[in-house]
Each structure stands twice: as structure tokens, then as C-alpha cells.
């Protein structure tokens with residue numbers, strides 16, 4: 605059903621209780637934590653929810669597209685309270701922004717750090733009963749039974765597991781010191797055993813980082829146990845957070861895909877779609893700002909480096925309009941360009 609034709613119904617119990625809480629945190633400006641909709645290879649047209657509002661993560665991955673993690677933590681908190689996010693989501697629904705295939709919990713880091721993620725899932729489902737709710741996660745907190753319970757209500761969970769080799773894990777994912785790879789592995793398996801929804805596993809490979817035979821063998825065994833509904837093996841296609849991160853070779857990707865039983869084509873060929881930030885490409889314009897393309901582009905590339913073509917697709921604008929806005933922003937010093945292989949990426 606087209607997004608703008610969904611009726612605005614009376615909020616149900618979960619939504620009402622969230623809307624009552626944290627009134628002081630409510631929006632002063634609309635659409636601060638909701639992005640898109642954006643096209644995702646795995647989810648279709650997806651509306652992204654930012655549950656963190658800042659670069660807060662349990663990892664500081666070499667390849668992260670939104671830059672180094674500012675707050676490396678395992679502390680769970682209502683970083684963006686459910687009441688705040690659901691109020692914004694209700695406003696987006698009321699404004700209408702076209703059809704969507706999924707609502708995706710992500711953010712500028714690890715969304716399960718937000719203790720309100722279960723309430724946000726429940727509230728999103730009340731607002732959009734016909735739209736699947738998805739969660740992007742780096743899997744790091746799934747060893748916590750409460751986190752597993754919190755996200756069990758999602759229709760799709762997209763966990764990542766880049767390596768099961770401890771040295772590679774520390775080198776590539778650069779976790780919080782308290783994180784334990786074996787516990788994460790067990791947590792993901794435990795989540796799978798009690799989860800009724802669909803599970804899409806993602807493995808991101810870096811050249812010289814985790815593209816080893818040892819990792820391939822461990823992941824092969826793990827996938828047999830986990831039995832995900834889908835596996836994607838990808839590599840970075842944009843500048844990462846840290847210099848030295850390099851994309852894995854095509855033949856390595858092919859070898860891992862064959863070993864892990866990848867059947868579906870990976871999103872955008874070999875490209876990383878991201879754990880959280882990559883799902884949040886385009887800011888939904890507030891009322892009256894729909895034509896402010898430059899502001900939307902500036903907001904979007906601040907969160908994630910993108911090409912002009914990517915922005916054009918995500919924002920539904922012609923390439924010529926997007927390029928003109930980018931040129932103006934670059935002249936004003938609001939964005940900068942960076943070449944990665946054959947492509948030019950813009951960042952805030």
C-alpha cells in the first residue's frame with residue numbers, strides 16, 4: 605500500500621506508552637533521526653531510523669563509512685528515546701513520503717546499544733502494520749539475553765560477522781576491550797535458535813584483514829550451524845574510517861561466497877551496504893524544505909561519503925541537479941571530494 609495512503613490510526617498500547625514518556629526530549633525540529641527512503645539491495649526501499657544520533661558504537665571498524673567511532677562503548681542507554689523517534693515516525697507517516705518496503709533500525713553506530721530498541725520496533729509496527737521492520741546489527745551485544753529479547757520482535761535481523769579469527773577481529777572490527785568474540789558467536793547462535801523472523805548474515809572482507817583461509821573455514825562451519833536465510837559476502841567500496849583498509853579481491857569474494865553458500869546476488873554487486881550508517885543515506889526533508897536539495901545533500905554526505913550517482917538515486921533527483929548542488933557545496937567548503945578507484949565520493 606502506498607505510504608501516503610496509510611490511515612493515521614489511534615496509537616495502540618505500545619505506541620501510546622512510548623509517546624507519554626520523555627516528553628522533554630521531543631523534537632523541536634522534524635525528521636532529525638529518520639532518513640530515506642533509500643534503495644537497499646537486501647530490503648528494497650527502506651526508511652532508516654537513527655537510534656543513536658552520534659558516532660556511538662561497540663566497534664571502530666577499519667572500513668566504517670561514517671568515520672572513526674567517537675564513543676566506543678558497551679553501555680546501553682535510551683540514546684534516542686522511543687518517544688522521540690516514534691513521534692518523528694508518526695509525523696513522517698502523516699506527511700507521506702511514498703511507498704516503502706521496510707523500516708530499518710540503524711544509526712551512526714550499533715543500534716542495539718539503545719535500550720529502547722524493543723519499544724521502537726513495537727511502535728514502528730503499530731504505525732506501519734504492513735511494513736516489515738528490520739534491524740542492522742554488528743552482533744556484538746547478542747550475547748546479552750535482554751538484547752536478544754529486545755530485537756526478537758523485528759521481522760528481519762541483519763547481523764554481521766566478518767571474522768571468527770580473534771586476531772583478525774581485533775584488527776578489522778577494533779572492538780571495545782570488553783568484547784569477546786566467542787561470546788558474540790554463541791550469542792548469535794542463541795538468537796537464531798529462538799528467533800521466528802528472517803536472518804540475513806553479512807560478511808565484509810578486507811584485503812590482508814580477514815580474507816584468510818582460516819577465517820573461511822571457521823565461517824563455513826559457523827554458517828552451517830547458524831543456517832541464515834541469506835548470506836552476503838561484500839567488501840568496502842567507499843573510503844573507510846581508517847587509512848590502510850583495502851577492498852578484498854574479486855576472486856577472494858567469489859571463493860568465500862561459494863564456501864558460505866551464497867545464492868542471492870550481493871547488494872550492488874560487491875558493495876557494503878553498512879551495518880547502520882549506510883542504511884541512512886538521505887534525510888527526509890522537513891515540510892517546506894523539500895526543494896532544498898543542497899541542504900539534503902550536505903546532511904546526507906555528512907553521515908556517509910557518497911557519489912553523485914548514489915545521491916541522485918537515493919534522493920530521486922536528476923544527476924545534473926545533484927552535481928550542480930555538489931559543485932556549489934564544494935565551492936562553499938561544505939563538502940569535499942575524494943577519489944576512490946574510478947569513483948569520486950563526497951563527504952561532509
Ligand code: SF4
Nearest residue numbers: 661665668713742879
Ligand atoms: S561499520 Fe558498523 S559496527 Fe563498524 S564502527 Fe561502523 S557502525 Fe560500528
